[in-house]
Amino acid sequence: MSADTMPIIKLGVPKGSLEEATINLFERAGWKIRKHTRNYFPDINDPQITASLCRVQEIGEYIEAGVLDVGITGLDWLTERNHEDKVMRISDLVYSKTSNRPCRWVLAVAGDSPYQKPADLAGKRIATELQGLTRRYFERVGVKVDVFYSWGATEAKVVEGLADGIVEVTETGTTIRAHGLRIIDEVMISYPVLIANKKAWEDPAKRAKIEQLNLLLQGALKAENLVALKMNAPADNLAAILEMLPSLNSPTVSPLRNDRWLSVESVVQIDVVRDLIPRLRLAGAEGIIEYALNKVI
Numbered sequence: 310m311s312a313d314t315m316p317i318i319k320l321g322v323p324k325g326s327l328e329e330a331t332i333n334l335f336e337r338a339g340w341k342i343r344k345h346t347r348n349y350f351p352d353i354n355d356p357q358i359t360a361s362l363c364r365v366q367e368i369g370e371y372i373e374a375g376v377l378d379v380g381i382t383g384l385d386w387l388t389e390r391n392h393e394d395k396v397m398r399i400s401d402l403v404y405s406k407t408s409n410r411p412c413r414w415v416l417a418v419a420g421d422s423p424y425q426k427p428a429d430l431a432g433k434r435i436a437t438e439l440q441g442l443t444r445r446y447f448e449r450v451g452v453k454v455d456v457f458y459s460w461g462a463t464e465a466k467v468v469e470g471l472a473d474g475i476v477e478v479t480e481t482g483t484t485i486r487a488h489g490l491r492i493i494d495e496v497m498i499s500y501p502v503l504i505a506n507k508k509a510w511e512d513p514a515k516r517a518k519i520e521q522l523n524l525l526l527q528g529a530l531k532a533e534n535l536v537a538l539k540m541n542a543p544a545d546n547l548a549a550i551l552e553m554l555p556s557l558n559s560p561t562v563s564p565l566r567n568d569r570w571l572s573v574e575s576v577v578q579i580d581v582v583r584d585l586i587p588r589l590r591l592a593g594a595e596g597i598i599e600y601a602l603n604k605v606i
Contacts, residue, residue: 337529418430
């Protein structure tokens with residue numbers, strides 16, 4: 310087996326809420342991860358990488374111990390388990406299970422309760438999965454509370470009278486409100502992060518592979534909100550069309566066989582396209598093509 314087909318790094322892929330989004334991101338970056346129903350060691354189309362599916366809460370521990378070289382975990386769990394100073398935080402990957410928005414850990418109480426601010430919960434019971442983070446939060450705001458671990462269905466703890474408040478994760482707050490709860494403070498903003506074992510980072514071959522992963526994952530993330538536009542533009546109205554076109558650097562303008570027309574290509578934010586295309590048409594652009602991008606580096 311040649312050197313370029315030997316495994317270089319051991320990759321931790323988060324199992325659970327981030328699993329599908331992570332596998333989709335890797336595919337857009339160029340790595341196809343194929344899971345097996347009977348084990349936690351998926352195939353990946355790169356002989357230099359071996360992959361393991363791990364609980365997101367444990368990936369930091371495995372990387373710190375050197376069981377894994379690199380992996381993706383949540384900033385919340387990295388903070389909860391105090392791994393931040395024990396591993397290399399390579400980059401932030403701002404995506405979540407259902408969107409590219411970061412998630413929030415919030416302090417919530419019953420909608421009809423008298424509690425309006427954290428200080429109102431002094432001496433009360435708080436349920437959460439993130440005990441360490443929650444205790445540090447209340448220490449920071451100077452409020453003494455009784456924090457206990459929630460094994461799931463955390464929102465129901467308040468409804469059932471088992472807790473006076475909860476610290477729970479949410480994206481939009483919809484689930485919190487659906488349980489009749491009210492958010493009174495934001496404890497932490499979290500998102501996936503790419504982390505590496507410090508010794509692996511010091512190894513030139515491993516570091517090069519980790520940097521390759523990071524470069525292409527970031528390129529795939531950047532491309533999520535961008536599209537490419539290509540069109541034919543009348544030469545006598547080129548200036549007006551270029552004025553409309555935002556781009557990463559500058560639009561590409563190429564001559565066509567008919568010198569009265571030019572080919573124009575640009576990369577733009579996806580949310581401006583619906584308003585931009587009609588304006589380009591009014592300015593004389595024709596043959597407008599919009600296409601998706603896998604990566605933008």
